[in-house]
Amino acid sequence: MPKGAGFGRYWTGAAISSFGGAVTAVAMPVLVIQYLNASAVEVGLVNAAQLIPYAVLGLLAGAYVDRWRRKPVLVWSSVGRAVTLGLVPVLGLLGLLQPWVLVLVLLAFGSFSVFGFAATQSLLPRLVPRNRLVIANARIDQTDATAQTAGPALGGALIGVVGAPLTIAVQAVGFLLEALLVASIKLDEPRRSRVGRNLRAEVVEGLRWTYQHAVLGRLAVSTHVWFLANGAAMTALSLLALRSLDFSAAAYGLLFTLFGVAMLVGALLAPVAGSRLGSGRVVLLARAAYPLAWLLPAFAGPDDLGRILMFAGLAVLGLSAGLENSNEMGLWQTLTPDELLGRVNGARRSINRTLAAVGAVAGGVLIGVAGDRGTLITCVVVFAVAAVIVSGVKVRNSRLG
Template sequence: MAAAQSGSDGSFTRYWVAATISSFGTAVTAVAMPVLVVQVLGASPVEVGIVNAAQFVPYAVLGLLAGVYVDRWRRRRVLVWASVGRGLALGLIPVLWLTGVLEIWSLVVLLLIFGSLAVFGLAASQSLLPQIVPRARLLSANSRLDQTDAAAQTAGPALGGGLVGLLGAPVTIAIDAVSYLVEAALIARLRLTEPARASAADGPPQPRSVRREIGQGLRWTYRHVSLAPLAISTHLWFFANAGALTVLALFALRDLALSPAAYGLLFAVAGITTLVGAAVAPWAGRSIGAGRSIVIARVVYPVAWLLIAATALAGVGGAGALVALFVALALQGFVAGLENPNEMAYRQAVTPDALLGRTNATMRSANRTMAALGALVAGVVVAATGIAPALVGVVVVFIAAGVVAVASPLRHARHDDGDAAA
């Protein structure tokens, strides 16, 4: 692909640095935002739920539309302005707090704006990478990005906790706002030439139609021999994972009475093993193929959560339960690191450039919507039946996601399947 070949090592380095800064900023805000909502603003449980939901709503409402325009517009420009907008939206939070007018509802509005811009920014980011590196290097590039993100998720919460203690939650969020502005400046300086894109992905030129272009993205995603089962399996995975994390928080913090430090350490360990998995991912993709790497991960996820479910069903507590949780999350982290670079690289390699924005946005929109539903359903199931039955339900959905992957042509997919799309 000519455009991808034009991307230099220097351009990828700048892109990687921008992604790294943004990942650490996001990890810091992941700690600061709950503190702001619960402790600074004194939100009720319902208000906390509304704040969390505000981060998912834009994906459900704008996801498909974003894909159309990311395929029409220059993706670098979309990413730059989305980053600037997100930085300004977050930057208004400490400003409103300092002036004494920050309330839950003004925070929700800012998060809706932030989330709307994130829909466009993330679709553009995922679709821009094939213009920066050749398709043959997409796997290693995605692996490097995932390693960095895993490092941010491991070290970021500790950094965020320290900054919140030193500066307070609102000022800490301002640091994340600055990280988005730095990201925008770095992306704006990328040396690449994006190809001109037609208004339609197939057939003779036609007048532009948002509905038709959305339909093209949906058909490509859900009719492709390997992408379709990958999409369906991933949607189920997001539903199960969001539900699992919701139940895990209640199980670990309420039933097992883990300290916040111990609870945070669980995810730090998962971050470390994700880093290891991402390091192994290029070798796995080249040796056994992208599809088999993804399938292996989808088979292991239910095993990890079955260990947690068995712990809850058996009423195991104390050190035994803690060991089970650490082993399960370490296992989940490793296969997540193994899978994600292969999934992203395969999707980028096999999808024509003209459809890449819509494919990425379609997947992300559906995934985030399923995550919101999974978290909501898990909460209702816990309230109705308890922790152990809810964990069993989570395992069943993880198994369903694995069965879809195993029983499909996805298991034969390789990164060089995308050569025809280049």
């Protein structure tokens, strides 16, 4: 178990933010689909908006995070996210909220997130020893899964009381609290010299490390493909549940509550699974489970069996995500030198989120052609490709410690 006041405050801040995010995960689709009556393409654009900044800023953010002290970057990015997300309920109360306005707000939100995520993934190795990173990531995942369990039900209930725009304010408050907690951490971060440093060369160095590494290169490409499929699948899932199957906001929240319970179980098992099987093999098994899991909602119909298939699919997805995430992050944080962490995390996340944005928009367009179920079946094929890519022997056998 990672110890220390620094990690405790970091963990608490992440937990508060996770609960807010779980509430917003329910409130945002309800806001877009039911309150704003957005089209399938508009749903895809809204889903993509907070991801697009990764394509524009991701590589630069990683390079600057390696130049700057990471704690202040994380603090100010959390403040920025709180302010921009807080605009949603304000605009809603003023009657100015439209899909295109929401896209602009989420573009700003995503820009702060680019720097925030590059900093947070690079700061953790300074708070705990590297041989404890899988455990530390697992603790954060377990908290996130707990949030995914309680947050969606809370979000569904809040929507019924105060409406979707005001419900989103919960995450804005969470980001402010996270900023205060991280700011209170006592951490001696070295000031890196900027003399003679070339931004372009630094970006290239991060990309070269990421894609030429025997283990991380193959893992990175598989993850990119996974995000492309997931962006499209989540767009199709929200439309399938909220329109085709006529889920209420409360039922949609319960769907993700089950996802959170399953993710918590997976996160609890993740350290033991990684120790016994090897972190690389755990990632491979999880990637192989994703296409099977998405097949279930793809065949869900407007009856009780269809609802069972939806819930079963989300349960398998949650279990797989809980097992995978801390083991994958442990691989990245352990195998990457500290001076490259910002660039490697920034580069990987930049491409991941760019492809997720492409997938979200493509999913909205494809739904108009093939329907939500046809889109999900297409996504199943792409998830299978991601599993094949990561099936290399070196990835399977990668262990930590």
